[in-house]
Amino acid sequence: MSVIPRSLREYEAVLKTGGLLVRAVPAADGAGFDERLVDILCYDSRAARCGALFICKGTYFSEQYLADAVADGAIAYVSEVVYADIQAPALIVSDIRAALAVLANCYYGEIWRKLKIVGVTGTKGKSTTVYYIKAVLDAMLAAQGKKPAAVLSGIDNFDGVICEESHLTTPETLELHEHFKNAVQSGIEYMVMEVSSQALKYKRTMGLRFDVVCFLNIGEDHISDIEHTDFEDYFSSKLKIFAQCDTACVNADASFAARITEAAKACPCSGTFGFSSGADIRGSDIRPSGEGLAFHVSGVSSGDADEDFEIAMPGFFNAENALAAIAAARALHVPETYIKAGLATARVSGRMEVFTGADGKTVIVDYAHNKLSFETLFKAVRREYAGRKISIVFGCPGKKALSRRRELGVLAGEYADFIYLTEEDAGEESAESICREIASWAAPFGRPCRVILNREEAIREALVSADANSVVLITGKGRETRQKRGRVYIDTPSDTDYVTKYLCTSS
Numbered sequence: 001m002s003v004i005p006r007s008l009r010e011y012e013a014v015l016k017t018g019g020l021l022v023r024a025v026p027a028a029d030g031a032g033f034d035e036r037l038v039d040i041l042c043y044d045s046r047a048a049r050c051g052a053l054f055i056c057k058g059t060y061f062s063e064q065y066l067a068d069a070v071a072d073g074a075i076a077y078v079s080e081v082v083y084a085d086i087q088a089p090a091l092i093v094s095d096i097r098a099a100l101a102v103l104a105n106c107y108y109g110e111i112w113r114k115l116k117i118v119g120v121t122g123t124k125g126k127s128t129t130v131y132y133i134k135a136v137l138d139a140m141l142a143a144q145g146k147k148p149a150a151v152l153s154g155i156d157n158f159d160g161v162i163c164e165e166s167h168l169t170t171p172e173t174l175e176l177h178e179h180f181k182n183a184v185q186s187g188i189e190y191m192v193m194e195v196s197s198q199a200l201k202y203k204r205t206m207g208l209r210f211d212v213v214c215f216l217n218i219g220e221d222h223i224s225d226i227e228h229t230d231f232e233d234y235f236s237s238k239l240k241i242f243a244q245c246d247t248a249c250v251n252a253d254a255s256f257a258a259r260i261t262e263a264a265k266a267c268p269c270s271g272t273f274g275f276s277s278g279a280d281i282r283g284s285d286i287r288p289s290g291e292g293l294a295f296h297v298s299g300v301s302s303g304d305a306d307e308d309f310e311i312a313m314p315g316f317f318n319a320e321n322a323l324a325a326i327a328a329a330r331a332l333h334v335p336e337t338y339i340k341a342g343l344a345t346a347r348v349s350g351r352m353e354v355f356t357g358a359d360g361k362t363v364i365v366d367y368a369h370n371k372l373s374f375e376t377l378f379k380a381v382r383r384e385y386a387g388r389k390i391s392i393v394f395g396c397p398g399k400k401a402l403s404r405r406r407e408l409g410v411l412a413g414e415y416a417d418f419i420y421l422t423e424e425d426a427g428e429e430s431a432e433s434i435c436r437e438i439a440s441w442a443a444p445f446g447r448p449c450r451v452i453l454n455r456e457e458a459i460r461e462a463l464v465s466a467d468a469n470s471v472v473l474i475t476g477k478g479r480e481t482r483q484k485r486g487r488v489y490i491d492t493p494s495d496t497d498y499v500t501k502y503l504c505t506s507s
Helices: 008-017 063-071 096-107 126-143 173-185 197-201 231-244 257-266 317-331 336-345 371-384 403-415 431-445 455-465 495-505
Strands: 021-025 040-042 052-055 076-079 090-093 116-121 150-152 156-158 163-165 190-194 210-215 245-251 269-274 281-289 292-299 307-311 353-356 362-366 389-394 418-421 449-451 470-475 482-485 488-491
Touching (some): 008 021, 008 096, 052 063, 063 076, 076 096, 096 173, 116 126, 116 231, 116 317, 126 190, 126 317, 173 190, 197 231, 210 231, 210 317, 245 257, 257 269, 281 317, 307 317, 307 336, 317 336, 317 371, 353 495, 362 371, 362 495, 371 389, 371 403, 371 470, 389 403, 389 455, 418 431, 418 455, 431 449, 455 470, 470 495
Parallel strands (some): 040 052, 052 076, 076 090, 116 190, 116 210, 210 245, 245 269, 269 281, 362 470, 389 418, 389 470
Antiparallel strands (some): 021 090, 150 156, 281 292, 292 307, 353 362
16 A cells, blocks of 8 residues: 555646645746645655645745755745746645645545544543554554554554654654554554644644543643643643544543533533542542552443452553543443553553662652643652652753743652652753743742753652652653754653662662
8 A cells, every 4th residue: 555646737636626726836937736646744844845835834944945855856845825936837725734635634545544543632541542442453463463552652652663762742744643543554443642742732633533532631731832822722732622522531630620621512422530529420439459550430321340350550640540541442342351451561651760779778760841740749758658759850941831930849849758850852952041940930839859961860869868758750751852952952861771770789
């Protein structure tokens, strides 16, 4: 199976049908839109070649990139403006992101329709829920002799061809459709993916249809000049997902649950899960079980099982993520035996990974990186490790989610006994200035606070300074092996690598 070549004229027609085409502009030499075939869509000039249709988008786009693409063989370009010095025909559109979604859908022939797609959105818990759902599906698929489910997450991506650490929670439009194509060509039937507010706001998923969507929760996050202008923009962007799904599963315990549930009525079918009495799929009686948790699940439908489930991960909040996975799996008509089997063995790399030193100190590595996930993690540690001192190592990213610096600084000051601030994808900002800003918000609480920009050294120092009555939290990066510095990602060991290296010698 391969992409079916289409002509420039066909892409012009697709944009016109979609109401996006403003005008078609022939090149200065009179070349217009004919039957020449488009071999590739791209918005990276380095990928352009003969037969390319180049899309002018991106924060750092410049006319020179378009010139380079045309020099390398691009036969036309799509843009919101005309570039008079470029000798190539242009399709001028009213919305470049919507146009990109329409073009990608056409280029890949709506190949996503050959998959069953589960989307998970929310402010916290997306990765864990995605991997819980994947584990449940994989248990069923293995029993049927079929390929495991594909996954697109903030941790990594797997589509049967590509297996890589991810940079974005939801891939950009062309990469997203390529993942769909790879999964279908690999004989994969299911795709489970995180769907970010950015993907919804900027139309990366436009035109897709999700079989099932899980809406986990909502809290203020991603507020900045390049993300969301305010909480309402963030929230309303999340809610857009209901316009493109068949079955919605909503957390009845989420903040603003009434508004979320009302928006979910846009789907043909919707229901709730949660630990409140009014949920359609209701959890109760959460309790420790081995290294993980057990809890009871009951349903309002006579066809729903009323029994106990177990998960292999600690953290009471993970029971809520598991409940979301149960709701999604039931919506997909997965037999209960596979739901139980999948959840019982599911693990999420870099999520609530617990390490114990020879002297008894405990280290937890987790991806917690925003207000909602930080507060949930701190409360869980206080409950599950009552009376122990808490140290934390963390930072904040550059040029995005700016409110996190205040929110995480305040939470660290409120809950932690020792604070270590360090580099965490500072990008084009100064890591030191970010850390100093966080420290200013923690300062009123009077906790010892150190800025150690070298992440390895910060983790080493936190482990060396902790005692047997301590829990050290290392958050934000998990098993990620890259740091964003400037506009590029630099290979680095992961937080779990550093813990493994220093925990045994830290006493």
